[in-house]
Amino acid sequence: MGRVLKFIVCLLITGALFWVYQNKSGEIPPIGKFFSPIQGFWNNAESDKSFTYSSSNIVGLKQPVTVQFDDRLVPHIFAKNEADLYFMQGYITAQNRLWQMDMQTRVAGGRLAEIIGPKLLERDRESRRLGLSWGASRSHALMMANPQSRLIATSYCNGVNAWISALKPADYPLEYKLLDFEPEAWTTMKTALLLKYMSNMLTGYETDFEMTNIAKLYGIETLNQLFPEFPDSLDPVIPKGTQFVRTDTIQPIHPDSTYPSQLALLHNPFSRPDPGYGSNNWAISGSRSASGKPILCNDPHLGLNLPSIWYEVQLHAPGINTYGASIPGAPCVISGFNEDVAWGITNASTDVKDWYIVTFKDKFKQQYLLDSTWKPVRTLVEEFHVKGQRSVFDTIRFTEHGPVTYEETFNKRHETVNMALRWTAHDFSNELVAIYQLNKAANHADYLKATNQFDCPGQNFVFAAANGDIAIRHNGKFVKRYKQQGRFLLDGTKSNTLWQGFVPDSDNPHVLNPERGFVSSANQHPTDQSYPYYYTGTYDYYRNRRLNRLLSNLQNAKPADMMKIQNDNFNLCASELLPYFFALMPVADFTTTEKEAARELKNWTYINDTDVGAPIYFQLWLDGFMEKLWDEFKVDQRALLAPSFFETWSYLKRFPDSDFIDDKSTTKTETLPFLILQSFRNAVKLADNWQTENPSKPFTWANYKNTTALHLSQQLAFSISNIQTGGNEDILNATSSRKGASWRMIVSPGSDGEFWGVYPGGQSGNPGSKHYVDFIDQWAKGKYYQLLFLKPGEKHKRIQHVNQFNP
Amino acid sequence: MSTNSIRKRRAWFWYRMLICIVVSATIQLVAPWWSLIPVAMLIGFFTAPMNKSPFLAGFLALFLLWACWAFWIDLENNSILSERVIRLFPLPHNSLSLILLTGFLGGLINGMAMLTGDIFRRFFLPEEEKYYR
Numbered sequence: 001m002g003r004v005l006k007f008i009v010c011l012l013i014t015g016a017l018f019w020v021y022q023n024k025s026g027e028i029p030p031i032g033k034f035f036s037p038i039q040g041f042w043n044n045a046e047s048d049k050s051f052t053y054s055s056s057n058i059v060g061l062k063q064p065v066t067v068q069f070d071d072r073l074v075p076h077i078f079a080k081n082e083a084d085l086y087f088m089q090g091y092i093t094a095q096n097r098l099w100q101m102d103m104q105t106r107v108a109g110g111r112l113a114e115i116i117g118p119k120l121l122e123r124d125r126e127s128r129r130l131g132l133s134w135g136a137s138r139s140h141a142l143m144m145a146n147p148q149s150r151l152i153a154t155s156y157c158n159g160v161n162a163w164i165s166a167l168k169p170a171d172y173p174l175e176y177k178l179l180d181f182e183p184e185a186w187t188t189m190k191t192a193l194l195l196k197y198m199s200n201m202l203t204g205y206e207t208d209f210e211m212t213n214i215a216k217l218y219g220i221e222t223l224n225q226l227f228p229e230f231p232d233s234l235d236p237v238i239p240k241g242t243q244f245v246r247t248d249t250i251q252p253i254h255p256d257s258t259y260p261s262q263l264a265l266l267h268n269p270f271s272r273p274d275p276g277y278g279s280n281n282w283a284i285s286g287s288r289s290a291s292g293k294p295i296l297c298n299d300p301h302l303g304l305n306l307p308s309i310w311y312e313v314q315l316h317a318p319g320i321n322t323y324g325a326s327i328p329g330a331p332c333v334i335s336g337f338n339e340d341v342a343w344g345i346t347n348a349s350t351d352v353k354d355w356y357i358v359t360f361k362d363k364f365k366q367q368y369l370l371d372s373t374w375k376p377v378r379t380l381v382e383e384f385h386v387k388g389q390r391s392v393f394d395t396i397r398f399t400e401h402g403p404v405t406y407e408e409t410f411n412k413r414h415e416t417v418n419m420a421l422r423w424t425a426h427d428f429s430n431e432l433v434a435i436y437q438l439n440k441a442a443n444h445a446d447y448l449k450a451t452n453q454f455d456c457p458g459q460n461f462v463f464a465a466a467n468g469d470i471a472i473r474h475n476g477k478f479v480k481r482y483k484q485q486g487r488f489l490l491d492g493t494k495s496n497t498l499w500q501g502f503v504p505d506s507d508n509p510h511v512l513n514p515e516r517g518f519v520s521s522a523n524q525h526p527t528d529q530s531y532p533y534y535y536t537g538t539y540d541y542y543r544n545r546r547l548n549r550l551l552s553n554l555q556n557a558k559p560a561d562m563m564k565i566q567n568d569n570f571n572l573c574a575s576e577l578l579p580y581f582f583a584l585m586p587v588a589d590f591t592t593t594e595k596e597a598a599r600e601l602k603n604w605t606y607i608n609d610t611d612v613g614a615p616i617y618f619q620l621w622l623d624g625f626m627e628k629l630w631d632e633f634k635v636d637q638r639a640l641l642a643p644s645f646f647e648t649w650s651y652l653k654r655f656p657d658s659d660f661i662d663d664k665s666t667t668k669t670e671t672l673p674f675l676i677l678q679s680f681r682n683a684v685k686l687a688d689n690w691q692t693e694n695p696s697k698p699f700t701w702a703n704y705k706n707t708t709a710l711h712l713s714q715q716l717a718f719s720i721s722n723i724q725t726g727g728n729e730d731i732l733n734a735t736s737s738r739k740g741a742s743w744r745m746i747v748s749p750g751s752d753g754e755f756w757g758v759y760p761g762g763q764s765g766n767p768g769s770k771h772y773v774d775f776i777d778q779w780a781k782g783k784y785y786q787l788l789f790l791k792p793g794e795k796h797k798r799i800q801h802v803n804q805f806n807p
Numbered sequence: 808m809s810t811n812s813i814r815k816r817r818a819w820f821w822y823r824m825l826i827c828i829v830v831s832a833t834i835q836l837v838a839p840w841w842s843l844i845p846v847a848m849l850i851g852f853f854t855a856p857m858n859k860s861p862f863l864a865g866f867l868a869l870f871l872l873w874a875c876w877a878f879w880i881d882l883e884n885n886s887i888l889s890e891r892v893i894r895l896f897p898l899p900h901n902s903l904s905l906i907l908l909t910g911f912l913g914g915l916i917n918g919m920a921m922l923t924g925d926i927f928r929r930f931f932l933p934e935e936e937k938y939y940r
Contacts, residue, residue, distance in 0.1 A: 003929060010923040017916045018844060032916065035909045036840035037876035041892055042909070045884035174888075178895075717894035768888030 024180040034177055039170040041177055044768040052801045060087060060158050061807040067092060068790065069801040073763035073771040076314040076790045076799075085317040086152045086331045088805065090159025090186070093311055097328035097765040098164070098183055099173040100307045103712050104329060105190040108197035109133045113392075114385040115181045121386055125394055126270060128382045129410055130204075131403040132196045134396075135426040140192035142428045149433040153188040156331040160186035174767055175713055194329040195432070199425040201302070202457035205275045205538060206353045209268040210641035212488040214633075216265065217640075226643045229536065230529045231650055235545045237460055237474055237521040238509040238531075246532035248504050252482040255496040266417060266489075268639040269410065274739065275538045277302055279346035280547060280566070280732060282520035283464040283472070285513065290556040295748045296464035297562045298335050298344025299741035301734045304709040306719060306773065308761025310334075310743045315439070316792060322439040323789050325743045325759065332435045335745060337755065337789075340442045341465045342747040348458030348476050349523045350537040352424040354485075354499075356401040356492030360418060368399050369493045375400065401492055402426055420492055422499060424477050429455035444469045444512060451475045452505040460521035466750030472519035473510040474526035478503045481534045503533050518551045520544070522732075541646035542572045542730040550732075559754050559784075562746045567782035568732040573645050574618050575606040580649070581621070585680060586673045597684045608733075609726045610702035616690070619704075619728070620683035628675050631663055645730065701726060705737050709760050709776065711767075718767045723760070725780045733782075746784065755787035820864050823854045827868035827921065832876075843869060843913070844920045851924025865921025866914035874910025881906060 021032030034040045063080040065088045070076065075092045079085035094101065106112050110127030112120040127133070143149045164183050176182060215223045234240075279300040286292040302309055310325035315333065324336015335344050360377070361367040367374040378398040383391050397404040399420045406419035430453055437450035438461075447463045451473060454461070458476025463469070479486060480501040490497045509526045511519060524544035526535070550565050578601060590598070597617050604614035622645065630642035643651060651658070656672055663670045670678075690704060697703040702724040711718035727733030727740070734740055746756040760779045764771035778785065788798055827850050834842045847865050881889050881902050889902035898904045 003926065007923070007926045007930075010919060010926055014844065014848075014916065014919040014923050017919055018841060021912075021916060022841060031912055032840045035873070035912050036835070037873050037880060037909060038835045039840055041888070042877050042880045045880045045888040047880075047883035048885055715895065717891050767891045768884060770885070770887055772887070 029178050030180055033180070041174050041768075043170050044174040044177075044766055046764075046766065046769045048770060051799075053804075054802075055804040055806065057806050058091070058162055059807075060162050061805060063807065065805045067803045067805065068796075068799045069803070070788050070796070070798045071800050072312075072774070072785060073800075074312045074314065074788065076788065077316060078792050079317040082317050082320065083151060083155045085315055085320070086155035087159035087162070089313060089315060089326070089331055090156035090161075091163045091805075092159075093313070093326070093328050094160040094163040094186070096763060097307055097311055098160075099175040100712060100765050101160070101186070101190075101194070101329040102183060103175075104197055105193045108136070108193045108200070109190075110382075110384070114387060115179060117387040118389055121384060121392060124384050125382075125410060128384075128394065129396060129403060129405045130200065130270070131396075131405065131421060131423070131426050132200055133193060134380070134403065135199075135423075136189065136192040136196045138426065138428050139195065139430065140189050142430045143192055143432055144188065146430055146433050148436060149430055152331045152436055153191050153432060156191065157186050157188045173765065178715075179713070191330050191432070194327065196425055198327065199457045201273045201277060202347045202459075203352050203423070203425055204273040205277075206272070206351050206486075207538060207641055208353075208355050208487070208489050209266055209639035213265050213638055213640055215488060217635075225655065226651055227647055228650070230525070231541065231646070233541075233545070233650075234525055234528060235548050236525045236527050237472060237544075238511050238527050239514055239516060240528045242509075242511060242514075242527070244509070244527065244531050245507070247507055248480065248501070250501075252480050252485070252500040252534075253496060254482040255491075255494060257491065265635070265638040267637050270405070274303075275349075277347060277739065278349070278523040278540055278543065278734060280520075280522045280543060280734075281344040281346045281460065281462040281472075282518055282547065282551060283342075283462050283470040284518045284551065284554060284557055285470050286468050287517045288551075288554045288557050289748070290558045291748060291754075293466065293748050293750060293753075294464035294468060294470050295557065295559060295562055295746065295754075296337075296342040296344060296462060296470075297566060297744075297746045298346075298462065299566050299734075299744045300335065300345060300347075301739055302742040304707065304735075304738055304740050304742065304760055306709050306711045306761055307765035308709075308742070308759055310759050310761075312757070312759075312763060312787075314788075314790060316790075320440050323755065323787060324745070325757075328765075330432065332432065332439050334435060335743060336439070337747045337749050337753075338439060338441070339751060340467075340749060341447065341463060342749040343438055343441075343447065343464075344462045344745060345459040346462075346521045347523055348460055348474055348478075348526070348537075349539050350458055350474070350476070350478055350526065350535050351486050352456065352458060352477070352479060354422045354479075354490055355406065356399070356420045356422060356490045356497070358399050358401070358404060358418050358420050358492040365397055365404075365418075370400065371493070371495050377404075399492065401498070419489070424456040424458075424479075427455065427477070429453075429477065431455065443467065444471055447471065448473070448510075460523075460526070462519060462521065464747075464749055466753065469513060470519050471510065471512040472521060474508055474521075475505075476508070478508065478533070478535060481536070483534050484536075485534070487536045507533065516552060518554070520547050520551055522547050540730070541644070543732050543734065546570060546572045546732055559746045559748065559756055563744075563756070563782060563784055565732060566741065566744050566746070567727075569608040569726040571606045571608050571615065571618070571728070571731055573622075573649075573730050574604075574608075574615070577622065577645070577649055578604075578606070578618065581625075581676050581680075584673045585676045588677055591684075593688060594681060594684050597687065598680075607726075608701055608728050608731055610724050611698075611700045613687075613699045613701065615701040615728070616687050616699065616704045617683055620686045621680050624679035624682045624686070625675060628663065628670075628679055629661060631665070632660055705735075707735055707737055707740065707780075709773070710738065720773055720776055723776060723780050741779075744779070744784065753789075755789050756784040757787045758784045819854070820860065823850060823861075823921075824864045824868045824871075826850055826854060827865060827917070828872050831869065831917070832872055843917055847917045847920035848924035848927075851921035852928045861925035862918040862922040864918075866918030868914075868921075869917030870910040870914030873913035874906050877906045877909045 065079045068076045110124035281298040283296040314323040322338040324333035359369040401420035401422045405421040434454035455477035463471040522543035523540040608615045633640040633642045707723040708721045727735040743759040748754040762771045762774045886902040893905040
């Protein structure tokens, strides 16, 4: 009897172990599947091989394709026709970045709960309510209607699927094994979704709720003092004094009211992308370079993610030869060059996303008011698959404006206001064909023609050609606004607040070969006030001024000088604010540490280098000061926004006795000197605390900032922390703790050109590869790799692997 | 019992372990990881009628198989992967602990499976042998 019991117990334990080993429980992956050295994560360890050659057959190819991988694992794809070229781009990108491609489209499409579980349902709902997949489906239709974009999107898709279909579970990327799900087939729709993911990242930020609330609380005059639309020291993308022509002579009609004043203060439940996703780009003409040829530079600042947001590639087929950074999941090269020209991007930062307050007839929300008629609401029921649960459904209502995104069913505070979203990211557009044509551009006219089709996200496209031309254009589909339209929430019951058209492409701010010998942008205002169209946005005020100052002093510049500029750590904000702070700070009974900190700050050269301590004090001081100064803007979670550093500084210069300085929660009256002193003392205390909490770390800016390239799953195990870099937001080297130059490129285009680049990651998305993060050190040090722009048939000593693919 | 038969029994411990390693390794190359369970059960059932430690034999078999396999992979990979993956677990952050953990987890389920097979066999033994144990 004892034996029977013993047997049953053993059998049960074995069975229980089997269950635990085969299923994911909580955060713990299925142990057996995961640890098996044959099928689990160990199988993702790549062995370190020197030169390899392989030849294989792939169904779907028309002609043979050669892919050469260089020592940095950059694929150089040589195809005999374009269908094969993009097929191979898809195939090779999937080989290295499949999980990332899958995840990013799941984020955009609101399909995370499906694989992770109910905790991501609200996030999924938010994505779909924002209409990203709806917008993607519209753009997808346009993409498939154009023969060029259809060919490249379809070929790319087939290539990705050729890779996926050859995978056995043991070959799945590590993250699939950790999260226990499987790759699914790629679709051209996913490419469209990915482009919307970028649109959201770059145009998703707006401040309509905040501006409306502030205008309501303090009046429009104060608002304009705090947030002037055209500050004095503006250094716009298109040089001041440029003459603009307005070809569209029909002026937009201005309605009576600017913002809906009868509303209560609102909060905004939507997470918005960081406004700090900025970038720098510029080109200098031959008159400023040592070689006499233009040099073009670009460094887009995005989240520092692993796998990296970019994937380097060279694409070659008859009629095309281009190299640069691509986005895994989309064909073509986004920021790069070809034999004749080079191009780069920075975010336009111009507002193309507006909220309309709509009035429904009754609680059934089937009709909404427009002028004096009740119009029918269109509904879309979204289904959310949830891991381990039944599907959840959410109804999204559409008015003429767009999806009614803001509703009490989503809004956690159950405010009864309903708001529809009008956003160019929802519109029909075909950015893919624009990028494709740009990849093939041979001259300035081609560049304009190609970028005309690039609607959203709006970008400052910089351009340089081997023939000597340099140009920049504030490019995209921008709203033809009446004055102040889109700065505040809009009244959706009146048709006169609807968008009245778009700025014609020919009128988008543009400059070719300016006298000053350079073109540049760093997310600042595109123009000065003389531009004949109204626009609004969230613009940079520091990087652009520093950049233009450095560029206007350049003579005989070489790529090495450009590298210095991209890695410039000069803190313009500190150089303007610190002398002002010290001048105003009252004399007090300072402690030794405070005296020491003040001395360090006074001796500081305003350079945010890795190994100095002064930037820590400055940052803490400034942040603390801002918090005290703008305490008025923290009311009960309502959507409010404090002015930026620059706006604060220019406001205080004009209104040193502003009422905002006084802390309303205390009985006595605070003055500016008092706030400065108080926040200084507090900053020294906080810096002291940091040192106590981190006894093993030297007190340096890089250690304090703790720049981290974070894996998309948020797993620190696959991330790189405490990267030793200087810079910060508002500095040319815009590397803060989680954002920074996601790709640095310096190119002098032409057959005898020079090509340099680096990004904070590596070509492989596999944490088991030596190419996973192999560029990070180089990137952190501000060093670059010489990019290998191969000619067909060229045998270069840096080529490590050659793969021959046959139909 | 003669010294000879004791020696034989000890030898069977190693035979059964080796058989398990060879068979399990071959089958896992083509079948999913859990194929090790029926393999260990069958070996537990059919081999070593007088063995005292079926769990240990099973445990050691898969411990050696998985740990050595992992060790080999790790060597070829210069520990790039293992040094990242180990950070997922509250263990010393080095490759060796991940290799040992892999071996341990394989050994645990394999030992239990072999023990189960071994006990099941004993239902079919003649009476005297049952008492002999």
